[in-house]
Amino acid sequence: MTRRLAALCLALLLCAAAALPAVSAEVPTPESVLGFKVGEDRKLADWTQIVGYFQKLAEASPRVKVENVGTTTEGNPFLVVTITSEANMARLEEIRRANLRLADPRTLGEDEARRLIDSGKAIVALNHGIHSTEVGASQTSMETAYALATGQDPDTLDILDKTVILMLPSHNPDGTQKVVDWYRKSLGTPWEGGQIPFLYHKYTGHDNNRDWYMFTQVETQLTVKYLYDRWRPQVVHDLHQMGPRTARIFAPPYVDPWEPNVDPALIQAVNAAGTSVAAGLTTEGKKGVVIHALYDAWSPARAYPHTHGGVRILTECASARMATPLEVKFGELEAGIGYDAKQAAWNFPDPWPGGTWRLRDIVDYQVSATRALLEHTARHREYWLRTFYEVNRRAAVRREPYAFIVPGEQKDPLATAKLLGVMRTGAVEVYRARAEFKAGDRTYPAGSHVIPMGQPFSAFAKTLLERQRYPDLRQWPGGPPQRPYDVTAHTLPLLMGVEVVRADAPFVAALERLDAVPTARGSIAGGHGRFFALGHKNPELVALGRLLRAGVPVRWATAAFLERGFNFRPGTLLVPENARARLEPMARELGFVATPVNADPPSLLLRKPRIGVYQSYVPSMDEGWTRFVFEKQLGVDYETLHDRDVRGGGLRARFDAIVLPDQSRRAMVSGNPAGSLPPEYCGGLGKEGVQSLKSFAEEGGTLVAIDSASDMPIAEFALPVTNVLAGFGREERPGADESDQGSKDFYCPGAILAAQVEGVSTSPLAHGLEATTPIWFEGSPAFETKTGTVVARYPPENPLLSGWLLGDKYLRGKAALVEVPLGTGRVVLFGFRPQYRAQSWATYIALLNALYTSAVTPLAP
Numbered sequence: 001m002t003r004r005l006a007a008l009c010l011a012l013l014l015c016a017a018a019a020l021p022a023v024s025a026e027v028p029t030p031e032s033v034l035g036f037k038v039g040e041d042r043k044l045a046d047w048t049q050i051v052g053y054f055q056k057l058a059e060a061s062p063r064v065k066v067e068n069v070g071t072t073t074e075g076n077p078f079l080v081v082t083i084t085s086e087a088n089m090a091r092l093e094e095i096r097r098a099n100l101r102l103a104d105p106r107t108l109g110e111d112e113a114r115r116l117i118d119s120g121k122a123i124v125a126l127n128h129g130i131h132s133t134e135v136g137a138s139q140t141s142m143e144t145a146y147a148l149a150t151g152q153d154p155d156t157l158d159i160l161d162k163t164v165i166l167m168l169p170s171h172n173p174d175g176t177q178k179v180v181d182w183y184r185k186s187l188g189t190p191w192e193g194g195q196i197p198f199l200y201h202k203y204t205g206h207d208n209n210r211d212w213y214m215f216t217q218v219e220t221q222l223t224v225k226y227l228y229d230r231w232r233p234q235v236v237h238d239l240h241q242m243g244p245r246t247a248r249i250f251a252p253p254y255v256d257p258w259e260p261n262v263d264p265a266l267i268q269a270v271n272a273a274g275t276s277v278a279a280g281l282t283t284e285g286k287k288g289v290v291i292h293a294l295y296d297a298w299s300p301a302r303a304y305p306h307t308h309g310g311v312r313i314l315t316e317c318a319s320a321r322m323a324t325p326l327e328v329k330f331g332e333l334e335a336g337i338g339y340d341a342k343q344a345a346w347n348f349p350d351p352w353p354g355g356t357w358r359l360r361d362i363v364d365y366q367v368s369a370t371r372a373l374l375e376h377t378a379r380h381r382e383y384w385l386r387t388f389y390e391v392n393r394r395a396a397v398r399r400e401p402y403a404f405i406v407p408g409e410q411k412d413p414l415a416t417a418k419l420l421g422v423m424r425t426g427a428v429e430v431y432r433a434r435a436e437f438k439a440g441d442r443t444y445p446a447g448s449h450v451i452p453m454g455q456p457f458s459a460f461a462k463t464l465l466e467r468q469r470y471p472d473l474r475q476w477p478g479g480p481p482q483r484p485y486d487v488t489a490h491t492l493p494l495l496m497g498v499e500v501v502r503a504d505a506p507f508v509a510a511l512e513r514l515d516a517v518p519t520a521r522g523s524i525a526g527g528h529g530r531f532f533a534l535g536h537k538n539p540e541l542v543a544l545g546r547l548l549r550a551g552v553p554v555r556w557a558t559a560a561f562l563e564r565g566f567n568f569r570p571g572t573l574l575v576p577e578n579a580r581a582r583l584e585p586m587a588r589e590l591g592f593v594a595t596p597v598n599a600d601p602p603s604l605l606l607r608k609p610r611i612g613v614y615q616s617y618v619p620s621m622d623e624g625w626t627r628f629v630f631e632k633q634l635g636v637d638y639e640t641l642h643d644r645d646v647r648g649g650g651l652r653a654r655f656d657a658i659v660l661p662d663q664s665r666r667a668m669v670s671g672n673p674a675g676s677l678p679p680e681y682c683g684g685l686g687k688e689g690v691q692s693l694k695s696f697a698e699e700g701g702t703l704v705a706i707d708s709a710s711d712m713p714i715a716e717f718a719l720p721v722t723n724v725l726a727g728f729g730r731e732e733r734p735g736a737d738e739s740d741q742g743s744k745d746f747y748c749p750g751a752i753l754a755a756q757v758e759g760v761s762t763s764p765l766a767h768g769l770e771a772t773t774p775i776w777f778e779g780s781p782a783f784e785t786k787t788g789t790v791v792a793r794y795p796p797e798n799p800l801l802s803g804w805l806l807g808d809k810y811l812r813g814k815a816a817l818v819e820v821p822l823g824t825g826r827v828v829l830f831g832f833r834p835q836y837r838a839q840s841w842a843t844y845i846a847l848l849n850a851l852y853t854s855a856v857t858p859l860a861p
């Protein structure tokens with residue numbers, strides 16, 4: 001549009017608005033603030049501009065309130081925007097409190113509930129831009145907000161009257177800013193609108209919407225606190241984009257499976273709302289709308305509302321090349337789970353014929369989808385509040401099971417406190433026993449925790465505390481597996497190494513409700529000795545990191561020893577007596593007990609290891625999670641190594657251990673293809689980089705390869721190790737393409753398996769691990785080795801603990817963690833993800849063992 005035409009349009013708009021209340025004439029359009037129209041080719045508003053727009057909008061419109069509720073991971077403002085009628089805005093707090101009353105029906109009579117349902121407002125959250133390269137949604141947010149702020153038509157007024165809309169213009173402002181900055185620099189280059197060479201969330205990248213139960217990231221925490229906890233929305237619209245050769249937009253119903261603890265009324269509510277959105281879009285003449293395809297509703301990691309009385313309506317729009325238009329021919333459209341983009345069907349009645357697809361199309365589809373959802377919610381306000389109330393009421397009388405008990409005596413008090421913290425953040429009521437009590441045939445000590453299932457959000461707790469049995473879904477009967485959208489297991493007690501007991505029968509105990517997240521409590525035992533003996537779990541290993549950072553010469557006993565009538569296990573840490581002042585507050589904070597001893601067992605003298613973490617320009621989410629776990633949970637210092645740093649050689653002089661996070665061999669060695677990104681981001685490790693890593697190990701370094709990254713040293717260094725699952729990968733199977741979902745002989749797309757730890761006497765890597773340790777397996781390798789030490793191995797029976805595994809016979813007896821000597825150093829191969837999404841505390845220990853044993857001097861007794 002020319003500037004003159006734009007001015008004319010604005011003039012017409014002002015004339016048209018003259019007859020209406022004065023306020024709408026003063027409300028700024030996005031274009032008047034940004035200087036371009038939302039959705040224009042090759043134009044994106046960055047986060048600074050979006051924040052600027054919302055501030056101006058709120059200043060001008062009494063229907064809009066903008067709050068900066070906190071600071072993101074990288075220091076940007078995090079906005080929550082509230083939009084509703086002026087009348088509602090004047091009594092917002094009263095509306096909020098009424099909604100929270102419906103969230104907890106335990107103290108609500110039926111008459112009172114009916115009154116609240118009659119007078120209440122439906123709460124709708126609009127979550128934009130959680131995935132930053134899916135650039136449409138954050139642009140859409142401005143157009144949606146403007147339309148709501150200025151609309152005077154009956155439908156808009158009805159929406160504003162009957163709903164309170166809570167909008168996140170971006171769930172990941174850091175990424176919104178970084179991706180737009182990158183895109184602008186890419187304009188006019190061959191890589192315009194293509195891949196980006198970094199994670200768009202500092203630690204999690206695309207996994208930032210897999211954090212809705214663990215709550216590890218600042219953005220998740222702010223959303224839970226200021227949106228979910230504060231309001232308890234009935235409806236959440238989560239706006240995403242998918243690939244370009246798909247339907248133009250997906251809306252629910254989701255395909256099976258659903259997480260079995262989600263109330264059936266919510267499943268039907270999702271079906272109703274999603275279908276209503278799809279119907280609205282199709283009536284408008286928008287083509288390529290698909291329902292009941294592609295996306296399932298299994299993992300609670302992506303759907304917080306489903307266990308809190310509400311629904312998550314996911315929409316996924318086809319992508320362009322960011323803001324650059326894309327030509328898609330009809331013949332290039334692809335099939336996916338539940339539909340074929342070239343074929344009309346009941347759930348896809350009007351295929352898109354192909355053509356040019358641009359950012360403006362995405363914004364149009366998203367604005368329409370949001371509008372359809374808001375109209376649906378407003379029209380069915382009473383139904384939504386009734387459903388919310390009934391679902392919460394049913395949960396509050398749940399008796400199967402009666403409760404989960406977290407016994408007071410735990411091997412890892414730190415992980416236990418974290419697990420209880422997850423429950424509290426998820427709005428689950430947690431109780432502490434004031435005195436010993438009996439449940440079933442077991443007696444629990446005072447200080448044990450109880451999570452009764454008769455409470456409104458018990459579905460959240462039950463889902464995370466029990467084991468998952470994923471259904472055996474096939475593409476056709478007897479055919480290959482149907483790929484789950486995400487992973488198949490989320491059992492926190494297994495992942496975190498915390499004992500949790502299911503209690504089916506009611507029991508009596510003196511309980512007090514916890515208001516705050518409980519912290520572990522530890523101490524220094526009485527007596528004197530040359531050392532304090534510490535165990536070898538997460539609390540002690542976190543302390544070890546701090547002690548080494550302070551230069552304290554800690555020892556690591558490599559054999560068991562007996563003292564004061566206690567049998568101290570291999571791996572006992574010995575902290576010099578003179579470090580008491582440093583140790584004592586750590587014991588209290590982290591929850592471990594330090595015991596004075598005089599023993600002098602064979603041990604390793606530790607110093608702080610110098611650690612490198614490889615970061616490819618083909619971004620690896622596992623690399624981001626590794627940094628998060630190191631920085632925020634375990635206190636491990638590290639340096640990031642890029643391809644050029646590795647290729648430069650001389651690594652042994654600078655590092656004791658180098659970590660290769662989960663990534664394919666090809667991505668590491670070859671990197672991005674030439675021409676796909678600026679030259680400095682192309683090419684990968686290359687031959688030089690591979691040789692440099694090999695020399696590092698040969699010269700005494702510890703190379704730690706996590707999960708798929710193991711394939712690189714196995715193949716490139718010609719290690720005498722085989723990945724017995726190599727033949728089941730997509731790349732290895734003839735005829736397999738992008739639509740291939742997995743081999744019917746062996747398939748495990750993310751589950752918790754049991755591994756037996758067997759190297760306690762031969763490798764310190766085994767120290768601190770349980771004899772049977774739950775590990776996170778996700779399309780991982782499994783090993784046979786002719787040399788070195790097997791630290792953990794799959795049992796002779798089916799190792800599945802939680803989730804879905806096909807072809808367990810291929811794993812039986814195979815190694816899951818091996819230490820392979822190379823020159824004077826070693827390669828440690830993890831056939832699993834020891835630091836999976838900052839959840840798998842049970843196996844953090846193995847990773848820390850590999851790192852802390854990389855800088856040691858053996859001491860004779």
Ligand SMILES: [Zn+2]
Nearest residue numbers: 131134240241
């Ligand atoms: Zn997405």
